[in-house]
Amino acid sequence: MAAYPTYGQTTQSRESREDGTQWERASNGALRGRAMWPSDKLTLRIDHLVERADADALLAFYRTNRLSAVDVVWAGDGQTYAMYFASPPEMQPAGGTVWRVTSDLTEA
Numbered sequence: 481m482a483a484y485p486t487y488g489q490t491t492q493s494r495e496s497r498e499d500g501t502q503w504e505r506a507s508n509g510a511l512r513g514r515a516m517w518p519s520d521k522l523t524l525r526i527d528h529l530v531e532r533a534d535a536d537a538l539l540a541f542y543r544t545n546r547l548s549a550v551d552v553v554w555a556g557d558g559q560t561y562a563m564y565f566a567s568p569p570e571m572q573p574a575g576g577t578v579w580r581v582t583s584d585l586t587e588a
Contacts, residue, residue, distance in 0.1 A: 481562065482550045484583075485538055489555040492527040498586075522561060522587040524554060527580065535571055535579040542569055542583070549588040562588040 500516030530538070542565055549562045563585035574580040 482541070482545050482548065484550045484552040484563070484585075485534070485541055486553065487528040487530050487534060487538070487581075490527045490529055492582075493555065494525045495554065495556050496523050496525075497521065498523055522563075523566070524552065524561075524563065524583075524585045526552070526554075526583045526585065528582075529574055529578055529580055531577055532579055535581050538569055538581055538583070539571070550585075552585060564588055 497520045499520040501513055502516065503511060503513045506512050528534075528538070546565050546568075549564055551560050552563045553560050564587075566584040566586045569581050569583045572580050
């Protein structure tokens with residue numbers, strides 16, 4: 481499994497959990513819940529401030545691994561998680577030669 485690049489993660493990075501629970505009303509009016517998977521899943525929004533060459537390298541990494549699980553070391557707890565890209569990384573200029581690159585990932 482490929483390892484996600486180890487660029488520094490800014491304090492704008494976030495973690496959240498999805499439990500896949502859906503609630504609906506049955507025809508008799510009773511509330512009914514369903515879980516789409518057996519346990520909650522970790523989602524990460526990882527934010528980096530990098531030079532343009534590193535931003536391009538991260539985009540190339542995404543293109544190569546967009547359908548594969550990648551090992552991500554989450555700075556929030558130092559643990560390694562198997563994750564999938566939820567979407568292409570977002571890029572925006574942060575001033576000078578620095579770019580803000582944000583990746584959204586979901587637990588495999």
